[in-house]
Amino acid sequence: MEGLLDTEEFCCSICLDLLKDPVAIPCGHSYCMECINDYWRKNDHLGVFSCPQCGQTFSPRPVLNRNTILADMVDKLKKLELLGDSQIYDNCVPGDVTCDFCTSIKQKAVKSCLVCLASYCQNHLQAHYKSPALKKHKLIEAFVNLQEKICPHHDKYLEMYCRTDQQCICLLCVMDEHKGHDTVPAAVESTKKQVKKKKKNYLSCSA
Incomplete structure (x- = not known):
């Protein structure tokens, strides 16, 4: 058939x-x-x-x-x-994030939008590059559970890390309930943890 x-x-x-x-x-x-x-x-x-x-x-x-x-x-x-x-998946392998806007033949998503809370293939992403309004949206690498990247209190991107409470927070959280806490950009904290992990693995291998 x-x-x-x-x-x-x-x-x-x-x-x-x-x-x-x-x-x-x-x-x-x-x-x-x-x-x-x-x-x-x-x-x-x-x-x-x-x-x-x-x-x-x-x-x-x-x-x-x-x-x-x-x-x-x-x-x-x-x-x-x-x-x-049963949708048809084109150029996708298990584990790939798929485009939320491909209704028939699913394409692999290349970016996720933290404002739209949706993932886009290369074709459907073009509007974010051409439209003046969409150009201001925050794009990240395609991510499966986008909601995990969003603050449940303020609906903003979790781009900060609170070392005091050891959790990811948004910029509004820094000004609100985490005011005065030891906060850094989440990317900085992530890099620091990766370096510490590599160093720990190196020491265990050298022992």
């Missing part, structure tokens, strides 16, 4: 997910209606619109209509459960 349909043929080359409200543009390539509209909206002032895949240009802007045949085929694909409860 799986060989009957190639799921990649029903994926939008802009969002890389299964086509939603699929439309075919004059050159023959298909996209999600929202994706191609967003792509063309950036060139409204130029009056020339191109295909993201082949580069063919159109003027005026083509009128888009939902491709009902293609939409039905995507629905059948979902009903066959090729992508239903």
